[in-house]
Amino acid sequence: MVSIGDVLVDRSLLEARFSCPLDICRGACCIEGELGAPLHPREEPSLKIAAEKLRDELPEKHLRHIRRHGCTEIYQGSLYTRTVEGRECVFVVYEDGVALCAVEGAWRRGLLSENKPLSCRLFPIRVRKKFGLDYLVYEQHHMCREARRQGAEKSVLLVDYVGPSLVELYGDEWYRSLKAFIESSI
Secondary structure, three states: OEEEOOEEEOHHHHHOEOOOOHHHHOOHHHOOOOOOOEEOHHHHHHHHHHHHHOOOOOOHHHHHHHHHHOOEEEEOOEEEEOEEOOOEEOOEEEEOOEEEEHHHHHHHOOOOOOOOOHHHHHOOEEEEEEOOEEEEEEOOOHHHHHHHHHHHHHOOEHHHHOHHHHHHHHOHHHHHHHHHHHHHHO
């Protein structure tokens, strides 16, 4: 692990290559797993607004689930998006068999002021806590095997792939420091 400013970064993340082939993985990160996306509490109000505004776009099964249970849940003290039957996020829509985020789609079309949760945009990087500091870890999921292969083939660093989200979270100066550290380590 290394420290970039006040953020700890797992070394495996520094050299990781990643380029998500959505046409191959079919949006697996939105439909696999028992919990939805980790959320910061400040994201919850915008997701509630999104659930209301997207009711004409979301599958009926997801709408029923949101009406009954809401669009977020707390598990072991942490906030997450809800999932339907412990699988797909309540905000998933399908296009040609690919799971996509309705929130992101609406944001891109200018219908929502907030994009999908930051944890979704950072995936497969997760923000944990260690020694009271943010600790960035790289979760190497089986479903992302092709993304790792294509990232290596195209020589796309994971930190570049999610660069805009890292800048949003920690700022441009921090991101430049991260990139400088990686370049000096290669």
